[in-house]
Amino acid sequence: MDDESIITRARWARRGAFGILTIIALVAAVGLPLYVFPADPPAPAADLIYVIGPPTATRIADAESLRDQGIADEVLVSVPSSGPDSADELAYCWRAYVTCRTPEPFTTRGEAAMLQAYATDGDAVIVLTYTPHVLRTRFIFDACADADVTVIPVDERLNLSRWIYNYAYQSAAFAKAWVLGCADPPAGALP
Template structure:
């Protein structure tokens, strides 16, 4: 067999092995992402907590779930993470005018910053129900486990995303996990 033929076969074989390895890594990443972002473990809210915490952005669905949990007697207080200005700021959300609701802007305005705000307002030995949306549940749990002093139960408000938004969330949440590993808690 000529040397050129052996070299070509060796190159093809290496390319097949590399392609198979890339495919395996890709399948593993997608399956991990699907279980973490699309179908995170479902947690039931505790029977009683000290606060129901809506983390940003404060969407109608998240606020409605917080109010539903409050009516069910889970907690008396609702804490909402809000931006400093815009439609979702404390000045523009009518829910922020209610006596049992505190709307506060965390610094930094990140999930870790939101856990830091939770620590400032509620210490160790307290319980918080944190409301976010489905793609953010796993990362919120991860950051809460590392950064929050209170015992945190993370639940998702109903989420409806099209395929493009799911793909965006897959990339965004993966980047957020990487950042959480590198940066840590504020």
């Protein structure tokens, strides 16, 4: 190989690397207002506070804080059917003002559908979820729930690898939610 072809290949490799880094930077910049800094409205008075899964300590603490502020008296918590966060195992579920249920399917769409049993058209509901999930949650609950829903982000610390994962996961899941809407998936399809 002659020197000129080596130099040409090196230039193309640098341009390719620069192009890839530019695309990554653009995707990261576009995702900032969507996944990292979504709108964070003040919590209005509500009929229900809804903690969607998983019921982390931070989400439960935020629900308690809102309840203590008099935002709402009742709390609904989406829990898995088994394990340490299930209704049988999670001590928070034993409080008189807390209802813990497992949506079917245990997805954001399933959680929106489950809300229909606890809130009707005109009821105000505050939904708590972690920050990267807020945009997709708003989209799904706006489309699939009759209640007046306000989605509020919960500040759960994520490391860089979790942020990268969430950028990819939430983007793909949002595309799926946009395509499927509130319809049940075909038999045998992934939830």
